[in-house]
Amino acid sequence: MTAGLRHEGADQQLLSPGVGLVRGLPLAGTLMVEGSIVGELDVLGVLHVLVAPAGTRGSVEPTPLRLGERAVGHGDALVTLLPASLAEAGAGPADTTSSRDLGKLVFRSPLSGRYYARPGPDRPDFVRPGDEITTGQSVALLEVMKTFNRLTYGGPGLPERARVVAVLIRDEADVEIGAPILELEPV
Numbered sequence: 001m002t003a004g005l006r007h008e009g010a011d012q013q014l015l016s017p018g019v020g021l022v023r024g025l026p027l028a029g030t031l032m033v034e035g036s037i038v039g040e041l042d043v044l045g046v047l048h049v050l051v052a053p054a055g056t057r058g059s060v061e062p063t064p065l066r067l068g069e070r071a072v073g074h075g076d077a078l079v080t081l082l083p084a085s086l087a088e089a090g091a092g093p094a095d096t097t098s099s100r101d102l103g104k105l106v107f108r109s110p111l112s113g114r115y116y117a118r119p120g121p122d123r124p125d126f127v128r129p130g131d132e133i134t135t136g137q138s139v140a141l142l143e144v145m146k147t148f149n150r151l152t153y154g155g156p157g158l159p160e161r162a163r164v165v166a167v168l169i170r171d172e173a174d175v176e177i178g179a180p181i182l183e184l185e186p187v
Contacts, residue, residue: 001018001049002017002051002053003015004016005055011058011061011080011082012056012057012058013080014052016050017041018048021041021070022041022042023040024176026039027178028061032056032057032059033056034056036156037052038051038052041072058082060080060081060082061081105185106181106182108180108181112174113149113175114144114172115141115169115171115172115175116171118171125167126140127167129166131164132164134160136154138151139152142175158184162184163187164184165182168180168182169181
């Protein structure tokens, strides 16, 4: 589901495309671009992943802490984005959900759900430490509301090719949106 976009002077606001409960919004300082995961919208028990629309570019503005779910209506502001030039210049807060985690390169979960390291019980893991991965390669499955989503490697700040240093989540563990899944090193 694609979020709406409204310009407020130099800032942008990402808007709810429907009525429901929103959760998993990005942390302050997160750089958002077209295709970034904005969060999840629960509409009458059906979970929809919210994606930033074309023209999105900016850093999430700091706001009072919003934990858990909150009710939203159609067109309600989910987050406000500072202009990209400010975010890129470092005038805004630090990016807390980037591909860097305390100096380490990491691949993060784009959704909340149950992590599966292999496509089936009798099949080998998608990736293991020492494996080389490339953009678009499947690295895991994530079960969300009884639906299996294939996680593919790639995203802002990640190299086209990388080597898996460590798998940071155990098989069948629950993960939150933005949680580090793989520790990587560029190839």
